[in-house]
Amino acid sequence: MKVKFILNGRNRVFDVKPGEFLLETLRSNHITSVKNGCNESSCGACSVLLDGKPILSCSLLTLRVEGHRVTTVEGVQEEIELISHYFGDEGADQCGFCNSGLALTAYALKRELVNPTDEDIKKYVVGNLCRCSGYQAQFEAIKRYVRNEK
Ligand code: FES
Numbered sequence: 001m002k003v004k005f006i007l008n009g010r011n012r013v014f015d016v017k018p019g020e021f022l023l024e025t026l027r028s029n030h031i032t033s034v035k036n037g038c039n040e041s042s043c044g045a046c047s048v049l050l051d052g053k054p055i056l057s058c059s060l061l062t063l064r065v066e067g068h069r070v071t072t073v074e075g076v077q078e079e080i081e082l083i084s085h086y087f088g089d090e091g092a093d094q095c096g097f098c099n100s101g102l103a104l105t106a107y108a109l110k111r112e113l114v115n116p117t118d119e120d121i122k123k124y125v126v127g128n129l130c131r132c133s134g135y136q137a138q139f140e141a142i143k144r145y146v147r148n149e150k
């Protein structure tokens with residue numbers, strides 16, 4: 001069956017199976033920044049933006065995104081590079097498996113919350129797990145990014 005949605009600013013049509021999840025649709029169409037960490041809504045590695053809000057693509061049927069906007073890191077590359085700079089600067093880069101999902105979540109956070117507190121930031125990114133870090137370096141990087149600190 002055909003599903004139409006806007007992927008990274010472009011109108012696209014995808015041929016999908018009835019029970020197919022968005023993660024599979026994206027990865028099978030060369031959007032490999034979206035990772036399959038657990039495939040059961042527990043890790044955040046598959047995060048993408050749906051109409052600007054982070055969602056878990058492993059648990060959303062592709063049929064449900066008909067007509068909506070889906071954004072992956074490929075669609076906001078410049079901003080993701082800026083976030084990556086903060087990750088690197090804070091020593092938050094390790095294996096990198098969680099980076100795409102976390103960076104997209106940070107991107108959405110910056111656009112959704114005005115002057116977020118430390119608690120707001122922690123709450124917003126709580127679903128993005130990282131098996132390598134102790135989270136503090138990532139938290140510092142995201143805090144500097146959302147507050148436009150140098
Ligand atoms: S792969 Fe979707 S939450 Fe882990």
Ligand code: FES
Nearest residue numbers: 095098130131132
């Ligand atoms: S850096 Fe390895 S999972 Fe986060």
